[in-house]
Amino acid sequence: MNDExxxxxxxxxxxxxxxxxxxxxxxxxxxxxxxxDEDGLDYIRYLRKLASDNSSLYLGVGRPQHTFAxxxxxxxxxxxxxxxxxxxxxxxxxxxxxxxxxxxxxxxxFRRQRIAFDLTARALKYAREKSAKSTWLQVRDDNPAAxxxxxxxxxxxxxxxxxxxxxxxxxLTELIKNxxxxxxxxxxxxxNQKHLLQVFYPEEIRWNVGLKEKRLLPGFWHGLSRFLSxxxxxxxxxxHGNKLLGFASLERTTLYADNLWIVAEENHDEDVISAxxxxxxxxxxxxxxxxxxYPVGRGEDAFTNLGFDKNHTLIWMEETIIPxxxxxx
Numbered sequence: 033m034n035d036e037x038x039x040x041x042x043x044x045x046x047x048x049x050x051x052x053x054x055x056x057x058x059x060x061x062x063x064x065x066x067x068x069d070e071d072g073l074d075y076i077r078y079l080r081k082l083a084s085d086n087s088s089l090y091l092g093v094g095r096p097q098h099t100f101a102x103x104x105x106x107x108x109x110x111x112x113x114x115x116x117x118x119x120x121x122x123x124x125x126x127x128x129x130x131x132x133x134x135x136x137x138x139x140x141x142f143r144r145q146r147i148a149f150d151l152t153a154r155a156l157k158y159a160r161e162k163s164a165k166s167t168w169l170q171v172r173d174d175n176p177a178a179x180x181x182x183x184x185x186x187x188x189x190x191x192x193x194x195x196x197x198x199x200x201x202x203x204l205t206e207l208i209k210n211x212x213x214x215x216x217x218x219x220x221x222x223x224n225q226k227h228l229l230q231v232f233y234p235e236e237i238r239w240n241v242g243l244k245e246k247r248l249l250p251g252f253w254h255g256l257s258r259f260l261s262x263x264x265x266x267x268x269x270x271x272h273g274n275k276l277l278g279f280a281s282l283e284r285t286t287l288y289a290d291n292l293w294i295v296a297e298e299n300h301d302e303d304v305i306s307a308x309x310x311x312x313x314x315x316x317x318x319x320x321x322x323x324x325x326y327p328v329g330r331g332e333d334a335f336t337n338l339g340f341d342k343n344h345t346l347i348w349m350e351e352t353i354i355p356x357x358x359x360x361x
Contacts, residue, residue: 042115042147044154047105053083055114056107056135063137067172069197069343070288070321106154108138108147115139118151120158125239128165131155132240136169136178148178152185160353167353168240170346179347187349191237192328196340197289198309199321212307217267217279219250225267225279228295232327237348241325243293248281270307280308282322289321294331305334 047056057079064072108116119135133155138147159167171178173192217225225248233243247258247265258265264284270277278296285291292312296304312322326335328345335342 042108042110044106044108044150047107047117047119049082052107052114053079056117056137057083059114059117059137059139060135062139067344069195071323074288105135106151106158108142108151110142115142116147116151118148118155120155122164123239125165126235129163130239131159131162131164131167133167133169149181149185152182156185156351156353164353167351169349171349173345173347182349185351187351190348190350192345192347193237193241193325194328194332194345195323195325195343196335197321197323197343198313198338198340200339211272212277212303213271213273214268214307214311215271217250217269221269221276221279222248222250224276225269225295228279228297229293232295233293233325242291247283248293266312268308268311270304272303277307278304280304280312282312284320289323292322292324294324294326296331301331302334305331306338309334309338 057076060072060079061068061076068076104122105117105119107114107118116138117135118133118137121132121134123130123132133152136148136151156167168190169182169187171182173179226245229243229245229248233241238245246254247263248267250267266282268280270280276297277300278294280295281293283291283293292309294305294308309322313319323343324335324340332342
C-alpha cells in the first residue's frame with residue numbers, strides 16, 4: 033500500500049508479546065497454510081495459548097520441548113494492522129552467540145512491496161547491535177524468490193536437510209529383513225555411534241535440530257538419569273553378519289511425533305533405515321508418528337518405501353556479522 037506520492041505507508045516496530053501473538057499466529061497460518069506440517073501447527077497452537085496467558089510470555093524455540101527464549105522479533109504494521117512478521121531466536125552455537133531468523137511472513141495482499149526485505153534488514157541490524165557472531169535462517173528449496181532475496185542480502189548456503197514423518201499406525205513387521213541383526217546398542221559401541229552422529233548431525237546444524245547427544249550416552253548412571261528425568265530413548269545397532277552398518281535411536285516426545293536419529297556407515301543408509309524403522313514400528317506398544325531430519329539426497333528411497341512423507345527440504349543459510357571497524361582488505 034502506497035500513499036499518493038508513491039511512498040509505502042507502514043512501519044516496522046519491535047514485536048510486543050503482550051498484544052501481538054494472536055495476530056502473528058493468524059498471519060503465519062495464512063501464509064503457510066499449504067505447506068505447514070504438524071510441528072508447525074503445534075507451534076501456532078502454542079502461540080495462541082501464550083496469547084491467552086500474558087503471564088507466560090515465552091516462545092518455544094524450534095520444537096518447544098527443547099529450549100525456551102524470551103520472545104524477540106519485528107512486525108510490519110499498516111494502519112494498526114500487522115501484515116508482516118519476523119521472529120528472532122537467540123542461540124549459543126559452539127560457544128558463539130547467534131540468531132536464527134524464523135517465521136518470516138507477509139500477508140498475501142501486501143507482498144512484492146519489499147516488506148520481507150525490510151524486516152530482514154532490520155533483523156540483521158539488530159543482531160549487529162547485540163554483537164551476535166552470525167545470523168542464520170532456513171528457507172524451503174522450492175522458494176526461489178526467497179532464496180534469491182536472502183542471497184542478495186549476503187546469506188550463504190551452508191547445508192541442506194530433509195525432514196520426513198511416518199504417520200501410519202501400520203506395524204511394518206512384514207518388512208523386517210531376516211538377514212540383518214538388530215540388537216540393543218552395547219556400551220562399547222558408543223564411540224562409533226558418536227563419530228557417525230558428528231557426520232550426520234554436525235555442530236553446524238545440531239544446535240537447531242534438537243539432538244541432545246548426552247541423552248544417548250551409555251552406562252547405568254546415564255540411563256538412571258534419563259529415567260528420573262522422564263526421558264525415554266531406545267538405542268539399537270544394526271549388523272549384517274559381523275559387519276556393523278549403523279545405529280538408530282528412538283526418542284519419545286510429548287509433541288506430535290517421536291524423534292528418530294539414524295546414522296549409517298557409508299553406502300549403507302538404505303540398509304540401516306530399512307532395518308531400524310520396521311524394528312521400532314513393530315516393537316513400540318504406543319504407536320505414534322515418528323519424524324527424522326536427514327542429510328539431503330541420502331536414504332530418500334528407503335523412507336519413501338517405508339511410508340514416510342517428505343515434509344520439506346530446507347536450505348540453511350548464514351550471514352556472518354563482521355565486527356565494527358574490522359576490514360576484510
